[in-house]
Amino acid sequence: MLDKVVVDGNEVLLTEDMFTLDSIDSKESEAITRPSLTFWQDARKRLFKNKGAVVGLVILTFIVLMAAFAPILSKFTYDKQNLYHAKVPPKFPIVSSLGVMDGRASLDGKDVYAEKNIEETYLFGTDALGRDIWTRVWTGARVSLFIALIAATFDLLIGVTYGGISAYYGGRVDIIMQRIIEVITGIPSLVILTLFIMVFDPGILSMALAMAISGWTGMARVVRSHVLRLKNQEFVLASKTLGSSDIKLIKKHLLPNVIGQIVVMIMFTLPSAIFYEAFLSFIGLGLQPPNASLGVLINDGFKSFQTHPYMMLIPSVVICLLIFSLNLLADGLRDAVDPKMRNQ
Structure with a gap:
């Protein structure tokens, strides 16, 4: 049907000779021009588009490298005293x-x-005993990262396994296992730590055992909620119908679909564990001098804050940067592995 249009105030009649028919190549129109990406390739691509996550990754990498090599390259040790060089x-x-x-x-x-x-x-x-704060700060950062890795390991080994088994078998097994978690979470972590300090000396061993008992419950509940949502999906029921064992179903079908949430939970666990260690060391329940820890350094610097503020400010800045970078990276990973954020 022909129609008229207004061009420069004049009506122009549209005719067929004003149009040309464009040929359509069906193969070319159906060709996929965008490269095919796996889930993790797409997540990595979106992660590096997040400026905050990149900044957090750079800061975290710098602190990890300094914690690994700075104490080794320093000519001082973290516990060497020289009272003549005090403060x-x-x-x-x-x-x-x-x-x-x-x-x-x-x-x-x-x-x-x-x-x-x-x-x-x-x-x-240097501090009040003439010990080099540079070496002590990066040794303390090494301790904080080690505590964070311990917490992440317990989350993976205990929390993921416990939550997956509880959700998959359900019924009475799920009820009993969840009541055990409620009992554990009902006991304050400081009480558990105090009991271990009464048996062992204050230090990494006591904190590691306390986290082994109570630190994994959050991860277990998150994994349980996701497995409960997935275990009745069609692909799981189909695999079960074909005779797959329970271990194979959990390993091959359920865990790969919650691995993104597990990674995000671990990234949020790391700063919590670092703050937990620093707080306990600050109040005297963690590492004890002359051992180096960021919490110990902040506690030592707090005593001389009015006259020598650098003794407290420097380790405080390091632990703030460490926790800040981990939170930025965790936020970026959460957005990167979330399918709902794919087109944003």
Whole structure:
């Protein structure tokens, strides 16, 4: 049907000779131009598009590398004392020209290095016993990362297994296993830790045992909820009809479909475990001096905060950056593995 259109105020009649028929290639129109991506390839692509997650990954990588190599490359040890070099302010060559961390006392502005004729350079200064804070901070970061890895390991080995079995078998098995979790979560973690401290000395062993008992319950509940949702899906019922064993169903069909949520939960567990260790060490229930921990360093620096604030500020900044980077990365991973966020 021909029609008229208005062009520059004049009516123009549309005729057939004004149009040309374009040929259509069915093979070309049905061709898939977008490359096929697996779930993890697509998640990685979306993760690196998230600027916050990339920033968190860079900061985390830097802290991990410093925790791994800085204590080894330092000529000082974390527990070596030198009372003559006690409370020497930090002297960092990169920023010393700006009047920050230039080796001068914060109160009187005197060059402590020149007064005491100190030839060594303490990048982060020294504490009240003359121990190098640079080495102690990165050794403490190593301890914090180790505690975080312990928590993640317990989440994987105990939480995922417990939650998966509870949801898959259901019924009376699920009821009994969930009542056990309720009993465990009803006991405060500090009470459990205190009981282990009465048997063992305060330290990594006591915290690890406390987390082994109560730290995995959150992961178990998350895995249980997802497995309950998936176990009645058609692909699971089809595999069960074909004679697949329970172990194969859980391993091949259920766990791969909740692995994204497991990774996200682990990433949120890491900063919680780091804060848990720092808090316990700060109140005296964790690592004890002369062992280095970020919580121990903050506690030591708190005693001299008014006269030597760097002793507390430096480890506080490191632990804040560590927790901040893990939270940024966890948020990015949560968005990357969520199918609902795929087109956003």
